[in-house]
Amino acid sequence: MALLKTSFLFLSSLKHQPDRTLSFFLAILAALSGLLLLLVILFLAKEAWPGLTNGGWRSFLTHKSWYPLEGMFGIFPMIWASLAMMFGAVLIAIPLGLSAAIVMRFYIPPTSLLAQAYRLILGLLAGIPSVVYGLWGLTVLVPLIGQLHPPGASLLAAILILALMILPTIALTALAALEAIPKTILSGAAALGMSQKGQILSVALPAARMGIIGGILLSMARALGETMAVLMVAGNVVQNPDSLFAPVRALTANIALEMAYATSFHRASLFASGLLLTFLVFLLSWFASRNMGNNHYG
Amino acid sequence: MFVNLKLVWLVTLLFFSSFSTTMAADNRLVITGSSTVAPLALEIAKLFENNNPGIRIDVQTGGSSRGINDARMGLANIGMVSRALKPAESDLTPFTIAMDGIGMIVHKSNNIKTLSNAQIIAIYKGKITNWKQLGGSDLAISVVNKAEGRSTLELFLKHFSLKNSQIKAHVVIGDNQQGIKTVSGTPGAIGYVSIGTAEYEEKQGTPIRLLPLAGVSASVRDGVFPLSRPLNLVTKGKPSLLAKRFIGFAQSAEVHGLVKNQFFVPLKP
């Protein structure tokens, strides 16, 4: 899609003085926002340092589980749990979120009351505090799952709550991307005699994929970073996620549960796990940029 | 347009930050630490502010270790700690303002009336996994434990001579209310929480029940509870005049009503 890749630079070089000034100024802003990450990472690294030096990092890899009071700092069960939650949630939220975006774009008129209301609800849900999702999960969802397989607080509960929480992000960003597709493309497809399903699946979705994938990435990162809701429904037992009904602890929940009480090496190791989370998100973004080829990162 | 906005912001930021050095004035106290103590300290602070116009007391939450750290580093005038101080913390001076007891709770529908210490240990070690092994109904036991570092966990482990790695927990919780909400939503659950709050919730109709510990029914009113912890304010070195006055006020009988409102036990005079 050449259309999606263009910018002013693509068309010609900067001839006017005000344009050059603006470009320079905006580049500084961009550098500033990039600096922010450096600042965050530096800060995390500084706090995590006592936990990483003197062979401390080895305890994260070799210890079997996480019992700080007894000097055990195995971090792998929580990494697996965090990843399992994230992928589970995204797996559920992508088809549902895309359906919602497609319906709002193609099946109901955007000015209708129904569409407006639905959009408002999605906007609302993106803004409900995670603690409210957590409360709902703890008082409604967990007892429901508990009837199936006690205690109910489990990987499954966390996946479902996270899927709900990231749905609005996926749906709203996908909708914005779909709405930005030029009408001419779609009418061209229709003129070629494509069915509506064909238009949506083979023309609209591919044309909007940059925005859609961007939204999915955002939501994956949010799922990985979500703290309060996961803490309330996942059960927080440090173990490998070997079943959907197993209670597990996410890295973020671990930080929230213990940070307020941790001292010295324990505290440093919590910051180290924050650093690790940041690194996981980096891997995720980098991996996505590789796979999306020219479209997203150039 | 956004060029200007950005500039305005930079200027505003600089403007505000020039004021920030006036933080630690004579009429101002900063108190940080335990989330358990914070609501109580905030209420005491409001009453103190009312009695002493012109004084401002900022209470910030964040956990006992934050209270200790901030008091040590001088970031706070007073730290809040929801446990007794450890030997490594002897550089700080504790002032107890209230007591908190801990009790075992089960779901209301559970027909077990009492548990011995040995039974509780067996449950938490995963040796007993179903209530029918104790004469109850055929229901899997969900063991609710606290997260590491919480003083209630440390108290529980010490009382029953357990190590946390021996405990086979099904749910690990953080704050007190999460424990109550988890147990009330899970018929087979057993957990331990602050007694005063459990008594209140039981009265409100929340489906939980306090179990007697080793035959003694715990109760805040009688001051009887085998498992208890002090709620402390701590200072580094000698407290300032204002801090001293505030601590004195927080230990006085004037605040007993506030202490009871938060379901803690006031100090005996």
Add this chain to the structure above:
Amino acid sequence: MADQIFKAVILACTAFIGLVFLWILGEVVVKGISHLSFSFLFDAPVNSGRAGGIAPILVSTLMIIIVAVSVSVPLGLGVAVWLSEFTKQGQKFATSTRLTLDVLAGIPSIVYGLFGNAFFCIYLGLGFSILSGGLTLACMILPIFIRTCEMGLRTVNDSWRKGALALGMTRTAAIWHILLPSATPAIIAGLVLGIGRATAETAALIFTSGYVDRMPESFMDSGRALAVHIYDLSMNVTGGDHAAYATALTLIILIVFFNIMAQFMMDQWLGRKVLSS
């Protein structure tokens, strides 16, 4: 036939989402409405928030959002314009800026809280204050806002750019009068997502804007945000559930208000631009 099945399936999915969300919203409304009243909005909290109202907390929240939005929107729009209009495909600096922003978007809010506390509160000396909280939130919502704005700008039809250049407009003028107005839906989406996230934030604010629940007098005062209040009432204060749900309901009403306001303001501001250009 396949067309019909496809339509039925996605309509069912959409309806299902709507129902689940109405369930959650309904739960908050039902449990919160009885406690919500005029005085709840205009009184100070009493007895740790079990009684009284949330007036100071509402004010603090609004002030925090004002700080966060007025920092992140101009900064974010600027970076988004730069990324989409002034960088070449494959340019190293732009690529790494994007990657950086994606990583920033994924940092857990609790980490932002710890960072904000160390950097704004202690290092810059702003202390526990609404300013610290707002700046921390600005860092948090910046990447989301930039990402959605950039996407909106990139999908603006290229013939508009060509047309503007052919007319001899400077790029600066073309961006201001043509590109930004046509990217309105994405900018609104970004703004709504950002404000939503800012109002919903708990973990990052406990450590920065703080816990004090008295009426703030300036941006340098510590002030408790709505989400922090909800968290404290539901998880830490026994007997605070009713007030927690009423506060959550207030927050939802506030978000509805923001959504409508954002839509309205963007329509006003950018709608006029399109007409005048």
